[in-house]
Amino acid sequence: MSKETEIKRRVYLDHAAATPMDLRVKEAMDSYMTDEYGNAGGLYREGRRAKDGIDHARKSLARILSCRPDEVVFTSGGTEGDVLAIIGTARANKDRGSHIVTTTIEHQAVLESCEALEKEGFEVTYVDVEPNGVVDPKKIESALRDDTILVSVMYANNEIGTIQPIRNIAKILKDRKIIFHTDACQASEYLDLDVQKLGVDLLVLNGSKVYGPKGVGAVFVRNGTRVRPILFGGAQEGKRRAGTENVPGIVGLGRALEIADEMKVREGARLSELRDYLISRITKEIKRTILNGDAKERLPNNVNISILDIEGEATLLYLDNYGIACSTGSACTSESLDPSHVILALGKPYEHAHASIRFTLGRGTKKEDLDYLMEYLPGVVTTLRKISPITVEEDAKGMSHPEAFAGENMRVKANSKNYK
Amino acid sequence: MSDKKDLKGADIDVINQYTGEKWYYTDTVKEHFFKPRNLLLDAPDESNFDANGMVGSPACGDMMNMWMKVDPKTEKIKDLKWKTFGCGSAIAATSMYSVMLTEEGGMTIESALKVKPQHIMMRLGGLPNRKIHCSVLADKAFQKTVNDYFRKTDQHDRIITDGARVVDERLNITDKDIEEAVLEGAQTLEEVQKKLKVGVGMSEESVTDIEQLIRFYAEKYYG
Numbered sequence: 007m008s009k010e011t012e013i014k015r016r017v018y019l020d021h022a023a024a025t026p027m028d029l030r031v032k033e034a035m036d037s038y039m040t041d042e043y044g045n046a047g048g049l050y051r052e053g054r055r056a057k058d059g060i061d062h063a064r065k066s067l068a069r070i071l072s073c074r075p076d077e078v079v080f081t082s083g084g085t086e087g088d089v090l091a092i093i094g095t096a097r098a099n100k101d102r103g104s105h106i107v108t109t110t111i112e113h114q115a116v117l118e119s120c121e122a123l124e125k126e127g128f129e130v131t132y133v134d135v136e137p138n139g140v141v142d143p144k145k146i147e148s149a150l151r152d153d154t155i156l157v158s159v160m161y162a163n164n165e166i167g168t169i170q171p172i173r174n175i176a177k178i179l180k181d182r183k184i185i186f187h188t189d190a191c192q193a194s195e196y197l198d199l200d201v202q203k204l205g206v207d208l209l210v211l212n213g214s215k216v217y218g219p220k221g222v223g224a225v226f227v228r229n230g231t232r233v234r235p236i237l238f239g240g241a242q243e244g245k246r247r248a249g250t251e252n253v254p255g256i257v258g259l260g261r262a263l264e265i266a267d268e269m270k271v272r273e274g275a276r277l278s279e280l281r282d283y284l285i286s287r288i289t290k291e292i293k294r295t296i297l298n299g300d301a302k303e304r305l306p307n308n309v310n311i312s313i314l315d316i317e318g319e320a321t322l323l324y325l326d327n328y329g330i331a332c333s334t335g336s337a338c339t340s341e342s343l344d345p346s347h348v349i350l351a352l353g354k355p356y357e358h359a360h361a362s363i364r365f366t367l368g369r370g371t372k373k374e375d376l377d378y379l380m381e382y383l384p385g386v387v388t389t390l391r392k393i394s395p396i397t398v399e400e401d402a403k404g405m406s407h408p409e410a411f412a413g414e415n416m417r418v419k420a421n422s423k424n425y426k
Numbered sequence: 427m428s429d430k431k432d433l434k435g436a437d438i439d440v441i442n443q444y445t446g447e448k449w450y451y452t453d454t455v456k457e458h459f460f461k462p463r464n465l466l467l468d469a470p471d472e473s474n475f476d477a478n479g480m481v482g483s484p485a486c487g488d489m490m491n492m493w494m495k496v497d498p499k500t501e502k503i504k505d506l507k508w509k510t511f512g513c514g515s516a517i518a519a520t521s522m523y524s525v526m527l528t529e530e531g532g533m534t535i536e537s538a539l540k541v542k543p544q545h546i547m548m549r550l551g552g553l554p555n556r557k558i559h560c561s562v563l564a565d566k567a568f569q570k571t572v573n574d575y576f577r578k579t580d581q582h583d584r585i586i587t588d589g590a591r592v593v594d595e596r597l598n599i600t601d602k603d604i605e606e607a608v609l610e611g612a613q614t615l616e617e618v619q620k621k622l623k624v625g626v627g628m629s630e631e632s633v634t635d636i637e638q639l640i641r642f643y644a645e646k647y648y649g
């Protein structure tokens with residue numbers, strides 16, 4: 007194995023986690039950090055300049071989302087947006103009912119907001135997705151009750167990139183006066199964000215996935231949708247989000263989305279081709295590999311594959327040594343030591359989650375980068391498979407060696423997909 | 427040992443996407459991760475080994491399989507090989523552990539059992555907090571391998587039964603052994619005896635006890 011220092015090349019394939027900032031975005035932001043430093047609430051010149059910057063970004067978002075500028079609320083990112091959209095909406099509409107419907111593959115920001123609401127007395131139905139990682143709108147429909155106030159389904163999944171049938175779900179909800187939220191953080195770089203066509207009442211996006219700044223995001227809140235604030239202490243953002251506005255961040259988010267909007271079609275087509283190229287090379291050149299998530303209904307930049315029998319963190323560290331950055335659904339890299347809930351939701355045993363590797367391509371990714379990855383990946387897999395004591399079935403429904411856990415107080419059935 | 431220095435000078439290898447916590451791996455950890463020692467690369471030739479044990483980590487679900495060769499006269503460990511479905515830290519920790527137990531002619535089983543995860547950590551120059559359970563995996567696999575050795579060499583009295591309930595005094599069979607046999611697919615007393623490769627002459631009351639345990643675990647995992 008060669009030393010890290012000998013390898014000059016870096017191939018970054020984790021754009022679903024973070025994107026490099028577009029230089030045009032940085033340029034737009036620059037003056038708002040130094041020269042135009044005013045508080046947007048100030049009535050004097052500095053304040054007005056800052057407010058102009060925010061207003062411009064708000065108009066850009068309104069144009070891209072096909073909504074009114076006052077329907078855009080800026081936040082500190084996707085997490086805050088999701089928490090506001092779920093918790094703020096549920097609390098404000100409690101008089102109408104206390105039931106919420108979502109799916110098992112949502113981002114933690116949505117899932118944990120729902121769990122917090124369960125402690126407040128709300129009931130939540132978590133609808134299973136199909137084995138291809140796409141939810142069946144009929145299953146959403148059958149989960150609805152008379153007291154359902156909110157449905158939350160992500161536009162595209164962050165781990166496996168599957169695109170959810172938002173328009174179809176919106177049609178089902180339209181006449182029932184149920185509020186519809188979608189987390190579009192991963193979708194905003196590639197998919198149509200027209201909220202009228204989508205039929206959503208709440209849509210969340212952030213800067214870090216669209217080559218903009220981290221720590222800034224926005225929520226579209228349809229006029230007439232009641233949302234109670236989750237932060238208190240100021241009247242900013244139409245009394246919906248207290249706190250001094252992150253002016254450079256908001257300006258950057260606006261510029262980043264303008265650029266993304268221009269590039270969308272071209273970049274989507276370019277990356278879809280590269281994505282399919284990489285999927286076909288991996289699945290052809292490495293045995294016992296399984297694509298997670300639907301092959302067609304997926305983001306143009308997402309490749310998520312379980313390389314059976316090997317553990318994702320080890321793969322990730324070996325690849326990093328060759329200059330390649332990617333991510334894994336293995337428990338070993340997660341804070342909680344839980345394997346990816348998304349891969350488990352596909353009906354696969356936890357060993358498939360441990361073995362999953364995600365490559366997410368981006369604006370800087372070229373075919374040569376993928377060829378570079380394929381120079382090393384098969385060798386890394388061969389090495390790690392030699393190390394591995396297990397052989398996982400491709401269509402396994404349970405763990406391969408439950409007996410290894412004797413005496414550990416496993417709380418699961420030996421043949422179930424869930425671990426723990 | 428230059429462990430402390432290594433720790434400070436180490437590169438940041440992994441940055442957690444959710445918390446931003448940095449994972450530092452020392453040069454020693456990296457060295458063992460990229461060039462693991464005593465790995466068993468092919469299928470095991472059972473005739474080369476005296477005992478074997480496979481365990482899983484309840485923390486993360488990873489697995490470790492270990493094989494041992496012992497000099498029957500001195501009880502020194504002649505060979506300790508392993509395979510893992512585990513993370514970078516598990517690979518590095520087990521590699522280091524296998525070196526510690528076999529270096530300088532090999533430790534005796536008795537002294538090897540005194541090597542604790544913290545000793546592995548010391549030799550590695552530390553692991554991130556969340557990765558400590560990974561070195562425990564090596565230790566647990568070894569304990570199981572040693573028990574297998576004791577069982578195979580008819581030294582039932584030496585079997586380590588820590589924390590488990592003994593259901594057959596003479597052979598030191600515990601409820602954990604029964605649980606394992608059931609998880610391996612045994613459904614009846616005969617099948618359990620076959621899996622444990624012991625069982626002749628189990629006493630009357632232990633038979634009832636064991637049959638009850640089989641029913642309990644079968645219901646728990648397959649019911």
Ligand SMILES: Cc1ncc(COP(=O)(O)O)c(C=O)c1O
Pocket residue numbers: 022023082083084085086088113115160162163164189190191192212213214221222223
């Ligand atoms: C789908 C999805 N929702 C929410 C978030 C959270 O966004 P942020 O990190 O900006 O709080 C992310 C990014 O990690 C995401 O991918």
Ligand code: FES
Pocket residue numbers: 337338339483486487488512513514515516557559560563
């Ligand atoms: S062995 Fe699983 S996290 Fe290390």
